[in-house]
Amino acid sequence: MNKPFYITTPIYYVNDSPHIGTAYTTILADVISRYQKQLGRDSFFLTGLDEHGQKVQDAAIKRGVDPKDHCDEMSENFITLWSRLHISNNDFIRTTENRHKIVVEKILKTVYDAGDIYEDEYEGLYSVSEERFITEKEAESGQFRDIKKLKEKNYFFRMSKYQKPLIEHINSNPMFLQPEHRKNEILGFLKQPLNDLCISRPKSRLNWGIELPFDKDYVTYVWFDALINYITAPGFLDDKISFDKYWPADMHLIGKDILTTHAVYWPTMLMSAGIDLPKTIFAHGWWLIQDEKMSKSVGNVVNPMDLIDEYGVDPVRYYLMREMVLGQDANFSVKSFINRYNSDLANDFGNLLSRISTLINKNYNGHIPQASSLGEEENKIKSLSIELIKKFDFNMSKMSINEAIEETLQFVRTINRYFEHMAPWKLVKEDLKSAGTVLYTGAEALRICSVLLSPIMPKRTEMLLSVLNTDSINRGWGGLEPGKKLGKHTPLFPRINSDNI
Ligand code: MSP
Helix, strand or coil: CCCCEEEEEEEEECCCCCCHHHHHHHHHHHHHHHHHHHCCCCEEEEEEEECCCHHHHHHHHHHCCCHHHHHHHHHHHHHHHHHHCCCCCCEEEECCCHHHHHHHHHHHHHHHHCCCEEEEEEEEEEECCCCEEECHHHHHCCCCCCEEEEEEEEEEECHHHHHHHHHHHHHHCCCCEECHHHHHHHHHHCCCCCCCEECEEECCCCCCCCEECCEEEEEECHHHHHHCHHHHCCCCCCCHHHHHHHCCCCEEEEEHHHHHHHHHHHHHHHHHHCCCCCCCEEEECCEEECCEECCCCCCCCCCHHHHHHHHCHHHHHHHHHHHCCCCCCEECCHHHHHHHHHHHHHHHHHHHHHHHHHHHHHHCCCECCCCCCCCHHHHHHHHHHHHHHHHHHHHHHCCCHHHHHHHHHHHHHHHHHHHHHHCHHHHHHHCHHHHHHHHHHHHHHHHHHHHHHCCCCHHHHHHHHHHCCCCCCCCCCCCCCCCCECCCCCCCCCCCCCCCC
């Protein structure tokens, strides 16, 4: 029995419109979850929305609507986009749901009862835009806006108490923080004494949050609330069987911007509450536009809806997965998207299907020919395809998705070269049987590539497999059935004319 798998994305701020950056994390989690399912694992994939906090309250006041109504309205942007992007999440959590509120209250109470929450008057610099107290050093960095001096009574989580156990956990669990350079960043950060964390906000300033169970004049700090979503959804309080099955999460996928909250706040909170830590926190880099982070405040966001409308969902998913080396930043441009599309998808992948189906339709009445006996060239293709699957799995296991894709495309190019070499379009005129062997071999190799690429491009590969009249997710050689009739198709990836771009 395969072990169940649990993967999460950050829960996105409901106030912001989704863009390519946020879509990226969700697509990445979707690809990994689909891949795990293909391997036969029961994968639980969670995404959702972060709906409390000052910004949401302010936006609702500005619009003159109730904050919950504001969240309901804004949440539609995400729900629609995830559905258009064919995101196969198993749950969608919103922090304003009651199932979440009761878990946050429970954790606060547990941590409080453990003696890890204390009250203190604090005077310090507060960044309104970040909704948290910042250090003098941070204030000087120029990265924070709306800074004011604030003196107020608040509740603090004894994060400092868990500094040593956290360092030990990181050191003894090499997969806990990935990639390696992010782990080193956190270990570097933990060389300084760790401050306790202010986890409350007085209602006089902000009331759009979850009330502290031990003081009704305060609400919970938005990050303390949000991180807990990861245990709410699998059923921390309401479904013990499911919770025990999926927790600890196999992977929290995040962008590098929220590494500290996930790699320091979250594990120390869990330690205090006596809950196991997630197995891996993986931080990817940013999508940049001309070397600048894509973000709402910079005003350079690309709307994924526009791209999908123009070029289709799967090509967008393909580009994002192929172009980013996980862990590093990547530059986004429509020009590089079109180049990638035309070379990989239109020329190499789509064209191979057209070649195969044209020849089979013309010479075999549309029926997949038999591979009578495999010659040296065919055996080479067969063993390369078996090798490819191994390499694909290896790359996926080390989160090198771009390499897994590139190896697959290299194999597609090898199949195209095999066709050039064997010239089945000439061979059909002399020896239908031998030409049939070549066509079967090419089609079967293409089928294997499609199965491998299906987590990345679920719809187009489904179309391709239905043209080959197979719904096989069989990864081994020989899944294609001779004699079956090919389905009709239009070009899978029509070329994009890039002259005007
Ligand atoms: N609400 C918090 C997360 C709470 S998780 C318990 C938050 N939300 S967010 O809407 O700002 O989304 C942040 C995430 O969006 C990043 O961690 C990253 O996964 C993704 N991205 C946002 N901009 C991005 C890029 N320009 N490039 C890549 N990913 C980006 O922070």
